[in-house]
Amino acid sequence: MAGPIIRASGLSKTYRISEKQPGLAGTIQHLLRRRHRDVLAVDGISFTIEPGEIVGFLGPNGAGKTTTLKMLTGLIHPSGGELEVAGHQPYRRQARFLRQITLVMGNRQQLIWDLPALDSLRVNAAVYGIAEAEAQRRIGQLAEMLELGQELRRPMRKLSLGQRMKAELLAALLHEPAVLFLDEPTLGLDVNAQARVRDFLADYNRRTGATVLLTSHYMGDITALCPRVLLIHQGQLFHDGSLADLTQRLAPCRQVRLELADLHPPEAFAGFGQLEAHQGHLVRLLVPRAQLAERVAALLERFAVVDLEVSDPPVEELIGGLFRQRDSSSEASQ
Amino acid sequence: MSWAWRVARALLGSQYALMLEYRAEIALWALSGVLPLIMLGVWSGSGAAAAAGLSAQQLSHYFLAAFVVRQFTVVWLIQVFEDDALQGRLSPFLLQPLSPLWRYLAAHLSEQASRIPFVAVMLLAVGLAAPGLLWLPSAGALLLGILAIVAAFLLRFLLQVLVTTLCFWSERAAALDRLLMIPYLFLSGLVAPLDTFPPAVRRLALATPFPWMVDFPARLLAGEPVNVALGFGAIAAWCLLLLPIGHWLWRAGLRRYSAMGA
Numbered sequence: 001m002a003g004p005i006i007r008a009s010g011l012s013k014t015y016r017i018s019e020k021q022p023g024l025a026g027t028i029q030h031l032l033r034r035r036h037r038d039v040l041a042v043d044g045i046s047f048t049i050e051p052g053e054i055v056g057f058l059g060p061n062g063a064g065k066t067t068t069l070k071m072l073t074g075l076i077h078p079s080g081g082e083l084e085v086a087g088h089q090p091y092r093r094q095a096r097f098l099r100q101i102t103l104v105m106g107n108r109q110q111l112i113w114d115l116p117a118l119d120s121l122r123v124n125a126a127v128y129g130i131a132e133a134e135a136q137r138r139i140g141q142l143a144e145m146l147e148l149g150q151e152l153r154r155p156m157r158k159l160s161l162g163q164r165m166k167a168e169l170l171a172a173l174l175h176e177p178a179v180l181f182l183d184e185p186t187l188g189l190d191v192n193a194q195a196r197v198r199d200f201l202a203d204y205n206r207r208t209g210a211t212v213l214l215t216s217h218y219m220g221d222i223t224a225l226c227p228r229v230l231l232i233h234q235g236q237l238f239h240d241g242s243l244a245d246l247t248q249r250l251a252p253c254r255q256v257r258l259e260l261a262d263l264h265p266p267e268a269f270a271g272f273g274q275l276e277a278h279q280g281h282l283v284r285l286l287v288p289r290a291q292l293a294e295r296v297a298a299l300l301e302r303f304a305v306v307d308l309e310v311s312d313p314p315v316e317e318l319i320g321g322l323f324r325q326r327d328s329s330s331e332a333s334q
Numbered sequence: 335m336s337w338a339w340r341v342a343r344a345l346l347g348s349q350y351a352l353m354l355e356y357r358a359e360i361a362l363w364a365l366s367g368v369l370p371l372i373m374l375g376v377w378s379g380s381g382a383a384a385a386a387g388l389s390a391q392q393l394s395h396y397f398l399a400a401f402v403v404r405q406f407t408v409v410w411l412i413q414v415f416e417d418d419a420l421q422g423r424l425s426p427f428l429l430q431p432l433s434p435l436w437r438y439l440a441a442h443l444s445e446q447a448s449r450i451p452f453v454a455v456m457l458l459a460v461g462l463a464a465p466g467l468l469w470l471p472s473a474g475a476l477l478l479g480i481l482a483i484v485a486a487f488l489l490r491f492l493l494q495v496l497v498t499t500l501c502f503w504s505e506r507a508a509a510l511d512r513l514l515m516i517p518y519l520f521l522s523g524l525v526a527p528l529d530t531f532p533p534a535v536r537r538l539a540l541a542t543p544f545p546w547m548v549d550f551p552a553r554l555l556a557g558e559p560v561n562v563a564l565g566f567g568a569i570a571a572w573c574l575l576l577l578p579i580g581h582w583l584w585r586a587g588l589r590r591y592s593a594m595g596a
Contacts, residue, residue: 015592077589093588095431103429110426110535114355119348123493127432129337325453 004048005179006072010081012141013042013067021049040266041067044081051178054205054212056243064235065215069181072213086178098150099128099197102177106187109156109168117152117167121174125260128175135174142170146200162193167198173204186221195239198224219316233323243315250318253286255311256296261304272299281306286313345437350446360445364452369409370400371460372500373525386530394467396527398460399479399555403548404455404524405443406446407487411438412498419501428588435495435584442491475557482551485569490547492576499580502587517542523549543572 005325019037020030029035042064059065070076071083074090074097083090088097111120118139125135146166151159159167165185173180182201186194202225205212215223222229222243229246231239239246256273260281269275270293273285281287288293292310299305351408353360374397378390379389388396415438418424428432461468471479497514500507503555521544528536539545 070425075428076592093428098429098431101429103426105422105425108422108424108426112352115348115352119351122343123348124430126337126341127430128413177489268505 005051005086006047006049006213007084008048008068008072008102009083010044011042011046011068011078011083012040012080013064013071013076014079015039018272022200023333040235042071042078042232045232045235045237045241047083047230047237049211049213051211052205052209053228054201054214054225056213056222056229057213057232058222058229058319059215059232060320061100065230065232066183068232069103069213069215073101073181075103086192095289099175100134100178101181102172102179102186103170103181104172104176104183106165106184109164111156111167111171113156116154117156117171121152121171124174125169130175130311138174138176139170142173145203146170147196162189162196163295165193165197166200169200170199171214176208176210178210180212182211182212182216184216184219185214186216194218194220201225212292219314223315233321238322247312247315247318250315250322253288253313253314254292255313256285256287256292256299257307257309258283258285258303258305258313259307261306270304272302341432341436342440345440346444349437349441350447352441353444353448357448360448361452363408364405364449367404368401369524370397370454373434374398375514377526382530386527388527388529392556393527394558396468396552396558397524398457398467399552400524400548401456402453402555403483403486403551405449406483407547408446408491409442409487409490409494410510411442411491411494412501414438414441416501416506416508418555420505421509428591433584438564439491442487446487461529467468469557471555471557475554478562479551479555480556482565485506485566485573486547487550489569489576492573492580493543495580496576496583498585499583502590517546518547521545522547524551527553540568543568543576 009039016029016036016038019035020026045064045068046265055067057065067076072085072090074085074093077091086097086100088094088100090097090101111117121135121139125132130138139152143149146169148163148166148170152167152170156164156167169185173252180201183194185201186197189197195304200220200304201212201214201257212225214221214226229243230237231241231246239249253274255276260283263281264283266275266278267284269285273287275283276282276286296308296310300308340464363410374394377393377397384390403530415434418434418469420429424434427437457468493513496509496511497511500510519541520543523545528539531539546565547567550560550569554562559583
């Protein structure tokens with residue numbers, strides 16, 4: 001297929017919600033005369049994704065990430081805008097479209113809880129029209145990539161959270177979808193299990209060329225997998241580009257950590273940068289990017305430095321700071 | 335092997351395996367479906383059946399047959415659908431190229447298959463407790479009775495699909511189903527054979543889908559004289575009426591679906 005595999009233009013979604021005041025009076029009023037309010041969950045976002053890309057979808061809770069994913073998969077109808085995924089309008093949910101996509105939700109499961117995963121996989125193979133021998137081959141291959149073996153023969157309820165997530169991924173990929181929508185696929189997993197799921201997704205993308213759109217609250221997932229990120233806030237697209245570009249945009253300063261041989265008062269660091277932390281021999285400064293080399297040289301000359309590290313501030317802190325700043329400015333303007 | 339046959343086999347196989355996991359629960363459900371046996375006790379002691387022209391044997395055969403029909407026409411679609419929709423389990427099913435309704439249908443059929451041994455044991459217990467009460471229907475009556483039970487189940491399932499689609503508009507559509515239980519109980523023949531109804535009420539009942547869900551198959555199994563063509567024709571007519579309405583409501587409902595909980 002030539003051109004983008006996902007194309008969203010002015011995509012929006014408005015939910016109509018009823019509101020109820022607390023207490024008996026509120027309950028009676030709610031019963032007799034219901035009040036509704038329109039909530040704009042997604043506000044005219046536009047983006048395209050090329051086949052084979054892995055794109056991270058970032059934003060705080062309630063930003064509109066999951067609503068966008070639901071529109072992209074066809075679970076809900078958009079209120080406005082245009083949307084095309086794998087050559088189809090998702091909300092029409094044609095079988096040819098559904099065979100090309102998959103949605104994995106870290107907090108939901110499709111496999112039957114009280115049966116071994118293999119029973120559900122057999123149903124999925126039949127539903128997607130995969131020949132039995134081919135289904136066996138794919139199950140074997142995916143199980144090997146996911147390091148699953150006898151676990152597939154045990155009831156799902158007896159598996160650990162990590163094993164269940166891997167089995168869910170196997171089920172979601174059995175029909176070899178061209179587009180993967182992953183909503184918090186590492187939610188609740190321990191660090192090792194998160195790393196294994198990330199490695200698997202990167203490997204799967206390399207092998208099959210599948211397109212991946214991933215939401216996650218774990219920045220580790222995003223930094224490990226996504227060369228490109230879409231940052232959404234209050235239903236609007238704030239950034240579409242690389243994580244490095246985002247960091248540069250959000251953080252005009254770099255972080256300089258120093259371990260000093262001697263103790264110095266905070267005033268000693270005036271003129272070197274913004275003092276972020278000062279604990280005994282450890283000091284953290286924020287220094288403008290343009291003056292980094294000059295300031296670091298001056299620090300080395302002025303103090304007896306045991307260790308020095310220059311880095312970008314953690315991206316989750318930058319994003320969190322940005323959202324807090326935007327939230328407070330939008331409240332102030334109201 | 336066609337796609338549909340393979341899907342049916344896989345769905346029924348997995349759902350039957352699942353129902354066997356819940357065998358203790360299913361035994362309790364089977365036990366809870368003894369209303370016709372209770373009604374048999376009530377009617378036997380009252381003498382009202384004789385006044386309506388039914389012999390003691392006709393009465394006992396009818397209620398035992400109604401007990402069997404009830405066991406194999408239980409539909410719980412709305413409860414499980416409502417729960418799946420609220421808990422977000424419906425969304426993954428909606429993203430597969432197969433309507434979730436086929437999964438629920440397979441679950442019902444599998445549950446009924448897993449009930450067979452429990453119902454057989456309960457009938458055996460009735461036979462041991464009251465040896466004269468059981469009878470062996472003729473091969474023809476048995477075959478027609480089974481077909482009528484399957485048809486009655488499909489009609490009941492379709493009717494509940496209609497109410498179930500209301501879950502897309504209301505988060506508590508199961509309450510509507512409980513409302514529907516009242517006409518079902520009284521007009522289907524579960525609490526009294528239709529022959530005992532006053533003529534006007536009987537005519538009213540026959541104009542609804544309910545008597546074809548219990549009274550018709552029960553009378554076939556009990557060996558009562560029944561207009562077979564009328565019974566199957568009425569079920570077919572109701573199904574043909576409900577099918578397009580259910581299809582339209584389902585599609586309209588999906589447009590409203592907000593995928594809550596997912």
